[in-house]
Amino acid sequence: MQLNILNEYDPLEAVMVHRPGPEIDRLTHDNMVEYLFEDIPYLRRMQEEHDAFCETMRNQGIEVIYLEHLLGELLNDNPEAKRILIETICRAENVPAIAPDLLNESLIPNDALLQILFTGLTVQEYQKLVGKRIPQTSPNGGVLMGPTPNAYFTRDPAVVVRESVISCKMHYVRRLRETIMTRAIFEHHPKFAGHRITFGGSNSPTEDRPFTIEGGDIIVLNEESVLVGASERTRSETIEVLAQKAFDVGKVRRYYEIPIPTERLFMHLDTVFTIVDYATVVWYPGVMEGISEIMRFESGAPGEVIRKPESRNLHRILSDEFGQEVKIIETAGGDEHYASREQRTDGTNVFAVGPRKVIGYDRNERTIAALNDAGIECLNIQGSELVRGLGGPRCMTMPLRRRHAKSQ
Known part of the structure; x- marks a missing residue:
């Protein structure tokens, strides 16, 4: 199948997911923290919520492909x-x-x-x-x-950028198997024959630990630029190696390193920042307003990466990349109390299935209202069990192809 991801908001055509299964029932009070959970989900209800999520995507004409299949x-x-x-x-x-x-x-x-x-x-x-x-x-x-209860967060083990695949290196050992399984699919399944793994392939030992990176930190800004969060899970050194690999292929021209607090609550960039339309973003002001020390990576001579400290703030970078002033929608409409609550329940982690159309958890009512006020349609799903893994709709998806207006 064709892979093509040039941004975060054009109409989604194909996506990879994993339906939570018996691995969830392996979680106990004694091991849940080891497996990165802070509560024990109810599997049957969790599956019902995930099924409804996938049906919502199918109703938008999206091909939903299951990793386990x-x-x-x-x-x-x-x-x-x-x-x-x-x-x-x-x-x-x-x-x-x-x-x-x-x-x-x-x-x-x-x-x-x-x-x-x-x-x-x-x-x-x-x-x-x-x-x-x-x-x-x-x-x-x-x-x-051990089990892989985080496998339903298919965003993290691999990311499609343009027509190529980034095979990620998980920060926590308990998630390494997710990368191995996903990489095997991209390397050996006939559905993906002919596609290049630009980072993290089986024959890339120099990209192994400590070069960790997870897909929740990677946001495709446009066909030439990618944002990558330097976070609890993604190391700054990895971003530079990733940029070098992309520049060698000759597609993406700029990578921006966006430092966020190295805390579990903000484990990935997409827990505090997502793009919902052209020049329109959602962000959690408690983190994003304090962003500084952004780095820009550009291609130099063959095999060379130019690393430049950014003089621009993130708002200016986004506006310049979009070619117009970026519109910022704040989590919970900017209410400090409710923004803190709704960031915790992944209010910022909405998933764009098309321009001005996102899927989000229905519980994040104030963020939904702020999105609606900005002209963004919200397809709301229940997620009282899904959210127990600390992830939202964007976390649960690996976009494979979007329908872009023109070939880039």
Whole structure:
């Protein structure tokens, strides 16, 4: 399929998501913080909310593609890709000895293996499946592979910019498998044949840790410029490496590094800033009004990146890039009390499915009102369970293709 993302607001045509599954039920009071949750969601209600979210997108004519379906097809149709995937995951989880058993279809059919990739695997489950004792001591109290409860946030493991893919490097070890699975799809699934991974491919060891970056920090401003948050999850050093890779391809011309507080509450740039239309943005004033020390990366000689401190503030940068004065909609209409509440429940993390049309959580009533007052239509969804993972509609989507007015 064609990939093409030149901005954040043109009509969305195709998107990748993951429906929350049994991995959510692996969360307990004892492990939820380790897996980056602050509460335990109710899975059935969570799935109902996610299904309604996807149906809202389908009603807009958007093709909704499920990560788990693509992964299942890969396991069934490409034995070599399956081998590479499972061996890579087992090495990352420090249990390489179990890879041969996971690859043995007579022991573990592909549908069961697909579930294991999301729910993880305990020593007891392994022994029941393969009929033998674990070949080595479990490194994590009876858990061979942990679950991936954050997998429904498909924004973070990979990002499409123009016609290419950025394969991200997660900050927290508990999310590394999401990147490995998503990268396998882009590298081996026939749907994406011929597309380039410009950063983070399997053969890019120099881009591994500590070069962490997550998709929630990457915002495609236009066909030439990208904003990247330097945040809790994304390192400044990574942004420079990413810019170099993009410049080598010769497409994007400018990367802007936007520093935000390195706090979990503001874990990604898109928790405090999103674009909802041409020259129209939503931002959380409690963070965005204090942004300073922005860096600009531009291409120099072949293989060279020019790093320049920005003299302009973010408002001016945005206005210059759009070619007109940018319109700023503040979270909760700028009310300090409610802005703090609604930022916490991802009021700023709306997802544009077309010009002046976004999807957001219905609970963020004051932000919705501010958007409506600015002429932005809000397609509201329930998210009382989805939000427990601290993510909104933008977090739950990986845009693959938008319908742009002209070929760039």
